[in-house]
Amino acid sequence: MADRSKSAHPYIPNSNPDVKKAMLDYIGVDSIEAFYSDIPKNLRVQGELNLPDPFLNEQDLVRHVVGILNKNTPQGEMLSFLGAGTYNHFVPAVVDEVINRSEFLTAYAGDPYEDHGRFQALFEYESMMAELVNMDVVNVPTYDGMQAAATSMAMAERITGRNKILVASRINPDKLSKVLNYNQMKLEFVFINEIDGQPDLAGIEKHLDSSCAAIWVETPNYLGTLCTKIQAISEIAKRNDSLLIVGTDPIVLGILESPADQGADIIHGDIQSLGIHCWFGGGHGGFIAVHDDTKFVMELPSRLFGMESTSVEGEYGFGDVAYERTSFALREEGKEWVGTAAALWGIAAGVYLALMGADGMVEVGQTIIARTRYAAKKLGTISGLKISDSALQFREFVVDSTESGKNAKELIALARKRNAEIGVPISEYELLVCVTEMNTQRDIDQLFDLMSEIVRAK
Amino acid sequence: MALPIAPKPLLRRFHQARWDEPVIFELSVPGERGVLVSEIEVEIGKSISTELHPVIARKVAPALPQMGQMKVLKHYLRLSQENLGADLNVDIGQGTCTMKYSPKVNDLIIRRAELFDLHPLQDPDKSQGALEIIWRTQEILAEVSGLDAVSLQTSSGSAAIWANVAMIRAYFQSIGEGDIRDEIVTTIFSHPSNAATAKAAGYKIITLHPDENGYPNIEEYKKVISHRTAALMITNPEDTGIFNPHIKEIVELFHSVGALASYDQANANGILGITRAKEAGFDLCHFNLHKTFSTPHACGGPGAGASCVTAKLEKFLPSPIIVKQGERFILDDDRPSSIGKVAPFYGVLPNIVRAYSWIMNLGAKGLREVAEVAVLNNNYLLKNMIQIKGATAPYAPNRPRVEQVRYSWNELFEKTGITTEEIGLRALDFGLHYWTSHHPFIVPQPLTLEPTEAYSREELDEYLNVLRHIAKEAVDNPEIIRTAPHNQTVHQTAHEDFDNPERWAITWRAYLRKYPEVSKRKRAKS
Structure with a gap:
């Protein structure tokens, strides 16, 4: 057996005992314990932490961790139509190449000089997102779309000084959980049920009063339905000096008119669809977009990277815009807080948008629309299943299995036996089915065959 | 010029890549494509329309750049070279960030x-490996903190602090004291996020x-606690690197008025296996997996946070x-008292797996070695730093520090007028990142160094x-500092427009709108 007592751990160069001794001698103390003299004995851990035995060499470590991960089955090895918050979209190779570069992956908080690259890449991300939403200001990403929604509501409260939000769309329950918990001290949320998947204008009018900070609409909503009434709601909001907050998914904005062009004051959403893998739900970033109006800009908690001149003509510099808003500058007097969030995902989304370009974003929208409609139409022909209106569905739609006599969980269980994920249960007899550009006609035809079979199965 | 080559000078003759890269929109050429999209099948195309309802159909395609694939790649690789990652740097100048x-x-x-291809809602039988690693990491961090239960849902340290505040709030609401207890002490x-999230x-x-010891006297805590106090939210060692030895007494003080105590353990790297939240009596703590537990900082996230209670x-x-x-391994979602969802699904899986893997390479002995060498490195820097003329380590003179030190260049500033920001910009000329500290600058002209365990003595x-x-230059040749950086990606950047709403440009379209002469110039050129 090799004698390792004289060697350092590969990640800890100064753990070599000779180096340690030389450094201790230089400092003038006998042992490392001297540096811990301020930590009283009664606060010390007795003995060693009780942790599993380590795998000291890389080879054994890889075998251990990969051994556990291999218990997973990726979506690529099954027939999968899962969405409801995390979406299986195509990730171009160049995206992963860029975000796995050491320089981006391991950087953190450098200045706009040695980290010029991340400042420019994130400025470009902001700028490309701004083209999608047709607004002049987009933040450096916050944690995820749930946080972006929660912060949008908090901004509305600060901007209007009012304390009520009218929720006019059906919202993903996870997102809603976050938004409600986040804003419970300052905002009251009033829910106005949709009618046939669209916001109820009369219902909104009924609840509108001088305490209404904003109306919250989502397009697509939780069930994949695009909203046709944003313009009308915007007019209602404006008459009442309330804001219109719209949640969306940027993947649809190649074909969907930006809510900003229909009167939205704040747009928010998640960027996972833009070139970020599913990661078991761990690949999210949030965007918030507003017009270039200080009343709004100064309420954003996130970093905002902007352009500047340098001492050399024709050279682009970058830096933080309106830094004095932030908790980095003002602690509790800043707007909410800012910190490590989702910058690398922002760079990924930027690379994705640059690769796709305008044509790519239009095409991906069209492909998703076409396959969503095709899937809805086909599944609708299966006896026992009913499909929600497909004309306004983007990527997701609801399958109602009441008439089949089988509930959503039973159908899912039957499908899983056949190595397929057919959707997410949203009520006893309702399944939310998700179709992206990753699901080809062949996949959808297979889904049709499978659903036909399991609906009939004894 | 002939062999042998003369020895290297003491300081590296560094120059970072300077590509003078245009903004991506300027690289656009109509008709170029970076990637093609899965096409609509002929059969679907025949029977299915892709038209959207006319009220919502987009009339003008978004003005995104049109670029060939290699051009996109090259642009971003050039930008990456203009970014100094920790992998290329002796990155000890970003104290508090490990x-x-x-x-x-x-x-x-x-x-x-x-x-990366797992869906969070797929059959748990087919994601047992992912769930197992989350569970194992929860168990490990429970032991490292000494607390009983752990959530890995949040994607950063501040988000984990937020989750802890939200739990404090929920706890007092659950015992009917939500309205009374409206104060938090820090x-x-x-870290500013304790104050900001609260x-x-x-x-x-x-x-x-603080007093002269670097932390508030315990009497100060006694003056501010009452039946209105919800919690203490504190970092220890604080950002000065000084460990507050009275922490247990302070926590007991908060408990004595019915308040909770929450421990910001972003600064845990020097005390792994030495002392824990449990021993000091804390009710909650949090870790940053992207600091102490090695996951890459990713230009500012995603990180991963752990909330322990x-x-x-x-x-x-x-x-x-x-x-x-x-x-x-199963997902327990039936938890009626839970604060609910703080972030999507189960956390930033890639980082949870990285952190798990890092811990499993080290084990209990290794974690302690990490802490001890981080502290050794820090005190080695301290010994050297206070010998540099103009630099001091305020508070607690002659006391050791744990994992970092907040130094002050105030003496140098008073003698030469050179500020810590200027020193930082000059350090960039040698390929080294340097951070001052969080605002407000309580320590005048601050610099916070945290060497961690990762750097060798030669690198320190x-x-x-x-x-x-640079300290010598401040005396002999201050102009070279004031005009720095010289060897960087770009030259000194103006700041005036960043705080002027009429002039700032947060996106390219805003820039073109505010400065129409730019578009005019471009049109003239083409």
Whole structure:
């Protein structure tokens, strides 16, 4: 057996005992314990932490961790139509190449000089997102779309000084959980049920009063339905000096008119669809977009990277815009807080948008629309299943299995036996089915065959 | 010129890449494509329209750049070269952020479909491996903190602090004291997110300042606590690197008025296996997996946060948590007292796996070695730094520090007028990142160094040599500092427009709108 007592751990160069001794001698103390003299004995851990035995060499470590991960089955090895918050979209190779570069992956908080690259890449991300939403200001990403929604509501409260939000769309329950918990001290949320998947204008009018900070609409909503009434709601909001907050998914904005062009004051959403893998739900970033109006800009908690001149003509510099808003500058007097969030995902989304370009974003929208409609139409022909209106569905739609006599969980269980994920249960007899550009006609035809079979199965 | 080659000079003759790269929109050429999209099949195309309802159909396609694939790649690779990652840098100048080595093997491990191609709502029988690693990491961090239960749902340290505040709020609401307890106490050398998240949760913030020892006297705590206090939220060692030895007494003080105590353990790297939240009596704590536990900082996220609590608070943890039942790992979502969802699904899986892998390479002995060498490195820097003329380590003279030190260049500033920001910009000329500290600058002209365990003695010496050199330049040749950086991606950048709403440009379209002459110039050129 090799004698390792004289060697350092590969990640800890100064753990070599000779180096340690030389450094201790230089400092003038006998042992490392001297540096811990301020930590009283009664606060010390007795003995060693009780942790599993380590795998000291890389080879054994890889075998251990990969051994556990291999218990997973990726979506690529099954027939999968899962969405409801995390979406299986195509990730171009160049995206992963860029975000796995050491320089981006391991950087953190450098200045706009040695980290010029991340400042420019994130400025470009902001700028490309701004083209999608047709607004002049987009933040450096916050944690995820749930946080972006929660912060949008908090901004509305600060901007209007009012304390009520009218929720006019059906919202993903996870997102809603976050938004409600986040804003419970300052905002009251009033829910106005949709009618046939669209916001109820009369219902909104009924609840509108001088305490209404904003109306919250989502397009697509939780069930994949695009909203046709944003313009009308915007007019209602404006008459009442309330804001219109719209949640969306940027993947649809190649074909969907930006809510900003229909009167939205704040747009928010998640960027996972833009070139970020599913990661078991761990690949999210949030965007918030507003017009270039200080009343709004100064309420954003996130970093905002902007352009500047340098001492050399024709050279682009970058830096933080309106830094004095932030908790980095003002602690509790800043707007909410800012910190490590989702910058690398922002760079990924930027690379994705640059690769796709305008044509790519239009095409991906069209492909998703076409396959969503095709899937809805086909599944609708299966006896026992009913499909929600497909004309306004983007990527997701609801399958109602009441008439089949089988509930959503039973159908899912039957499908899983056949190595397929057919959707997410949203009520006893309702399944939310998700179709992206990753699901080809062949996949959808297979889904049709499978659903036909399991609906009939004894 | 002939062999042999003369020895290297003491300081590296560094120059960072300077590509003078245009903004991406300027690289656009109509008709170029970076990637093609899966086409609509002929059969679908025949029978299915892609038209959207006319009220919502987009009339004008978004003005995104049109670029060939290699051009996109090249642009971003050039930008990457204009970014100094920790992998290329002796990144000890970003105190409080624990810039350590993020092992490549862990990046390799996560890049497999069995992780990136998992859907969070797929059959748990087919994601047992992911759930197992989350569960194992929860268990490990429970032991490292000494607390009872852990959630890994949040994607950063501040988000984990937020989750802890939200649990504090939920706890007091559950015992009917939500309306009474509206104050949270923190210290000025605790991370600003403690104050900021608590304020966002609706609390009034009381911030205590240090005495000559570097931490507030215990009497100061006694003056501010009452039946209105919800919690203490504190970092220890604080951002000065000084460990508050009275921490247990302080925590007991808060408990004595019915308040909770929450421990910001972003600064845990020097005390792994030495002391824990449990021993000091804390009710909650949090870790940053992207600091102490090595996951890469990713230009500012995603990170991963861990919220740890005692059994008393377990029911308030974000939902779901992962539990082991027999040999299976299941998602426990039936938790009515939970604060609910703080972030999507189960956390930033790639980082949870990286952190797990890092810990499993080290074990209990290794974690302690990490802490001890981080502290050794820090005190080695301290010994050297205070010998540099103009630099001091305020508070607690002649006392050791734990994992970092907040130094002051005030003496140098008073003598030469050179500020810590200027020193930082000059350090860039030698390929070294340098951060001052969080605002407000309580320590005048601050610099916060945190060497972690990852750097060798030679690398620490390299950093010190550069600081010695700059301190000397401040006296002999201050102009070279004032005009720095000289060897960087770009030259000194103006600042005036960043705070002027009429002039700032947060996006390219805003820039073109505010400065129409730019578009005019471009049109003339084409």
